[in-house]
Amino acid sequence: MKFEWTVALRFLREGRMQTALIIGGATIGVGLIVLITGLINGLQGDLIRRTLGTLPHIVVRPPDEINRGQLAQAQGGIGAASAAAEKARLSLPDIPSNAEALASTQRKVEALANTQARAQRLRSIDQWQQLAAQISATPGVVAVSPNVSGAALALRGEADKAVNLQGVEPAPFLRVTKFDEKITAGTFQLNTGDIVIGTQLAKDLGVGIGDKLRIQTARNAGDAFTVRGLFDAGNRDANRRNVYVNFRTGQSLLDLAGGASNIDISIEDVFRAEEVAKALRQRTDQQVESWIETSSQLFVAISNQTFFTRLIRIFVAVIVAVGITSVLVVSVVQKQKEIGILRAMGAARGAILRVFLLQGAVIGLAGAILGSGFGTLLMAFISRVFKSPDGSAFLRLQIAPELYAAAVGISLVFGVLAAIMPARRAASLDPAQAIRI
């Protein structure tokens, strides 16, 4: 390969202006791609952060209707029983007893289907500890936070406000929601007797850090709590209604001792929420909802945006590739004499092919490296100059190594692909023809 490298680099150096121009073109192209990608990733990240706020990516709840839910569970039981029967049949072919188990489960299901719906009340997820452990082990899941939530009343002196009481385990809860970023005063501290409330509720009730208020529910006369933190979730309703207490405290206030009314999940790639949710649905009869379902409009908007930016990037890449191709085609014509003499002297067609493929690769690589720098400068410029209404940077500068790795990889591949046609042309030059010129 030393021969090919030597000749390829020398040819590029010889074509000074041409080489400089096409590497410049590739630099601008890659820079544009890096910029657009960084911009869109930044904007979408921002949009998701703002819109989804502190919502978990996936929530697991008990099934809506009690009958249907238990029916499903019972059906799950049938499935398990028949699977067990199958297993048993495979290992111990002579034992028929599992058929009986199957029949009894079926009877149970029929009985259940006829049961009346129970009065709606806060229910716990069945065996949530086990389920939470299972979810934690699911690929793509970053954090899992079981909690209880239900209606309650916040009282202070004469005033009372209806609130949505949430009992959470602080550490996993913060990992799922990054709620600590929303705290505007105090800390997200939740020992027994501590409470964290929204700024709006604090205003409505006239309380501040260290003040006491009372929380009461339909089933529990309630307790006094000390306000340890105030949050601003960026949403007035949330700031007015949500209050956070310790998980255990929440369980007893909501009369759900040992239970969890929902499991909040955060995942690595928010756009794969539906995939992860689907995987979870196959494992549990509980209701699994991803943000993609609950905020489908946002998701569609983001998907469209992603599609169009991808289209733009492909166009830019193709334009750069066409530029590389045309420059190399010209170079092959200019150098046909030299190529002919190299062939006559004993350079194989494959070697000539590689000389030109290498030139494409070098142009692509140089464009990728320079373009990454160029794109980053543009991003830095934009994030410095353009500000959001609230004064924060309009675009967070994201130095994502994957982005640069992808830029280099794609540019390299496009460079080589762009060189294929001219390289084949060069390799098929007839040396006898070339030296007669």
Place this chain on the structure above:
Amino acid sequence: MSQPILALKGVRKTYNAGTDVAQEVLHGIDLELQSGEFVALIGPSGSGKSTLLNIIGLLEPATSGSYRLDGREVTQLSEDEMTRARLETLGFVFQFHHLLPAFSALENVQIPGLMRDGSYTPERRAEALRLLEAVGLKGAEQKKPAQLSGGMQQRVAIARALALSPKLVLADEPTGNLDTKTADDIFALLRRFNQERGTALLVVTHDADLAARCDRVVRLVDGVIAEDKLIHASAAPV
């Protein structure tokens, strides 16, 4: 009798075969060259000298006939095998020297070695420097072809043709666009390498004086060998 370096039998060449403009340029050439022979190929313009040289140089195939190069039948070789044979057995010198303009004189001479070995070795470099000195270009090693005169460029081309010590060097009008004095020097150089290294040479020339300084003169007229005569005893060991 030493083994012939090349042996052509009944070689014909038709251009544009199978079309209206089909034209047979060589009409059955029989030619043998012994190792170390210094042969001039002369003849009027259009008689087929370059065509014959290209066939011998494995740059284009004969339409029919047999061709043994260095004891091996080469008419059936694949393109890549022919390329390999060119690299290992043959050296070329052309009228328009065809040096690579982006490479220095020294690098041009080292290119065949780079192609064969895949690297610049110190031995090849030393050999290239020796060759450049032998062709009288000591001190011009780092110059680019554009910085050299026509005669000097042709000397580089000769050094390059000899870089891998080929058994046969083919030269198509190597002095065609040089003045008489320079042409004389170049010819002397070819003769010297022929004597010192025993390299066989087949040189196309229009210059009768130069042809007369070879061991043997082959005259081609209208695609047939009209005359083939020995004029000096070959320098090569017989």
